[in-house]
Amino acid sequence: MHEETVYEALDHAHGGEGQWAFGTGFDEPLAGVDTTVPAGIDPADLGAYCLMLGDDALVLCQRLTQWVTAAPELEEEVALANCGLDLLGQARLLLARAGSVGVLGRSRALATDSIPDEDALAYFRDADEFRNSLLVEAPNGDFGQTVVRLLVASTWRLALFARLRGSRDPVLAAIAAKGVPELTYHRDHAARWVLRLGDGTPESHRRTQAGVDAVWPLLADLFTATDVETRLTAAGVAVDPADVRDEVRDVLTTVLERATLTVPGWPEEQPSRGRAGRHGPELTALLADLQGLAREHPAATW
Amino acid sequence: MSDVTAEGGHGAVPTGPEIPVEPKASTARRDWPLYEVFVRGKRGLNHVHVGSLHAPDDEMAVHAARDLYTRRNEGVSIWVVRAADITASSPDEKDPMFAPSGDKVYRHPTFYEIPDDVPHM
Numbered sequence: 001m002h003e004e005t006v007y008e009a010l011d012h013a014h015g016g017e018g019q020w021a022f023g024t025g026f027d028e029p030l031a032g033v034d035t036t037v038p039a040g041i042d043p044a045d046l047g048a049y050c051l052m053l054g055d056d057a058l059v060l061c062q063r064l065t066q067w068v069t070a071a072p073e074l075e076e077e078v079a080l081a082n083c084g085l086d087l088l089g090q091a092r093l094l095l096a097r098a099g100s101v102g103v104l105g106r107s108r109a110l111a112t113d114s115i116p117d118e119d120a121l122a123y124f125r126d127a128d129e130f131r132n133s134l135l136v137e138a139p140n141g142d143f144g145q146t147v148v149r150l151l152v153a154s155t156w157r158l159a160l161f162a163r164l165r166g167s168r169d170p171v172l173a174a175i176a177a178k179g180v181p182e183l184t185y186h187r188d189h190a191a192r193w194v195l196r197l198g199d200g201t202p203e204s205h206r207r208t209q210a211g212v213d214a215v216w217p218l219l220a221d222l223f224t225a226t227d228v229e230t231r232l233t234a235a236g237v238a239v240d241p242a243d244v245r246d247e248v249r250d251v252l253t254t255v256l257e258r259a260t261l262t263v264p265g266w267p268e269e270q271p272s273r274g275r276a277g278r279h280g281p282e283l284t285a286l287l288a289d290l291q292g293l294a295r296e297h298p299a300a301t302w
Numbered sequence: 303m304s305d306v307t308a309e310g311g312h313g314a315v316p317t318g319p320e321i322p323v324e325p326k327a328s329t330a331r332r333d334w335p336l337y338e339v340f341v342r343g344k345r346g347l348n349h350v351h352v353g354s355l356h357a358p359d360d361e362m363a364v365h366a367a368r369d370l371y372t373r374r375n376e377g378v379s380i381w382v383v384r385a386a387d388i389t390a391s392s393p394d395e396k397d398p399m400f401a402p403s404g405d406k407v408y409r410h411p412t413f414y415e416i417p418d419d420v421p422h423m
Contacts, residue, residue: 075355075366081370189365196358202421 029093029178034170037101041235046105046130046169048228051121052275053160054094057087058122059283060153061130061288063140072143078173079189083150086182093175095121105129114299123294127284133274134221136284138214144197144204145211151190152215155251156222158183159244168236191255198259209261220267222248226275336385337363339370341377349381357382 034223037043064084073079098104106129111120136154140146161183164176197204223241225233232238249266256263273279293300333354340349352371357363363382372380391399403409 073356074356075370079366079369082373192362192365196362 004225009232030171030174031091033174035100038168038170038237041080041237042231043167044103045097045099045228045232046172047139050094050098050101050104050172052131052133052226052228054091054098054121055130055155056136056157057091057094059130059286060136060150061085061087061091062286063136063146064150066140067143067146076143080146080150083154083186083189090175090179090182090231092118092177093124093171097171097175098285100272105195110295112298123291127279127287128277129297130279130283130287131277131285132273132279133218133272134280135215135218135274135284137274137279138218139282141211141214142207145214147190147193147197148208149215149218150186151194151255152219152248152252153184154186154190156244156248158187159247159251160239160241163239163243168240172237187251194255194261195259198261199255205260208259212256212261213264216264216268220269220272221246221272223269224271226272256276306393324366334358337367337382338385338388339363340381340383341367341371342379343376349379352376354385360384 014199037046057088060082064087068077071080093120096116099121104117104120105125107120107124110124115123135149135156138149140149158180161176161179165173165180167173167176194208197208199205223245225240225242229238229240233240253263304423313401317379336354338354339352341352342349355366357366360382364380366380367380371377
């Protein structure tokens with residue numbers, strides 16, 4: 001049978017109810033996954049680790065969605081928003097996992113009971129309770145800097161998630177398995193732009209190089225394991241961020257060199273400020289945007 | 303390669319000091335070519351036209367098509383082609399092109415009896 005349009009075919013495949021656009025035919029990422037915490041693992045550590053990875057995704061999603069209504073072209077606006085939505089999906093699963101093992105910080109004191117854990121964690125924690133890296137909270141800068149940051153962040157997260165697919169925590173492993181194709185696409189999309197802008201006009205080259213120079217120092221925040229990460233790595237749950245350093249450096253160097261950009265010297269690594277909750281004023285401003293509505297109208301729906 | 307600069311949106315209001323705004327960007331930007339997008343759905347046999355988009359080059363057009371037209375599980379394969387590369391029949395030639403087939407019922411295989419166990423007819 002040949003349908004008139006792919007949309008009709010899709011409708012047909014979903015019983016002809018005409019509602020495929022509202023989310024039918026999608027896979028439940030955690031279907032059939034055992035959610036018990038594996039033996040010998042401290043739930044507090046597991047939750048803290050999920051917060052780190054979840055907050056990275058949530059904050060970078062918010063940065064990407066700041067381009068909506070402001071991107072250079074409508075097509076690119078949708079592309080950046082799609083990347084953001086992928087990250088939001090990862091954040092929801094990770095924050096829900098943190099909540100399910102009891103890591104909720106002060107959020108529950110502020111959020112009403114009807115608000116689910118992942119929303120409480122997203123909307124009712126202050127900046128000092130966020131565990132995202134400094135890489136994702138830095139302001140967007142111009143479009144060149146935005147795609148450079150997306151390239152760095154997705155390269156790093158993809159390297160991490162590829163390894164986390166083998167985590168002893170089945171939920172983390174499932175979240176990572178879902179995230180790998182998404183992050184592969186983000187990295188590919190960002191790399192295409194970096195190649196075109198770096199090897200484009202003198203102006204696009206200059207601005208993209210400036211973006212590289214602005215983003216590079218933030219790499220210092222990524223590769224030193226916290227105590228939580230060290231303990232969970234030993235337990236087979238987490239990945240030591242130092243283990244992905246070489247892969248990240250190789251990928252970034254390859255892309256930047258092909259884009260005729262200068263690769264800055266590797267920054268001096270230091271214990272992560274972001275993972276310790278020591279953030280810049282930019283995160284506070286970002287959270288004011290992200291959380292304002294939920295805090296003013298708790299449990300609002302529309 | 304087009305210059306890519308933010309110019310504060312498509313008529314929407316930029317918010318906050320962090321949204322980069324380029325006052326002179328519109329003079330620097332060249333228009334991206336128009337592409338037509340064809341998607342083959344999961345159950346469809348052919349690629350069918352779903353819409354169009356602007357992109358700086360062919361590769362980015364495929365990427366943009368993925369983001370614009372297959373976000374909700376619609377497709378398994380995408381074709382893009384520059385709209386300028388499509389040769390179309392002209393509306394002025396509608397009658398010479400298509401009218402002659404209107405009264406030739408014998409071109410349709412309607413005079414055969416189709417056995418019940420032949421599917422997809």
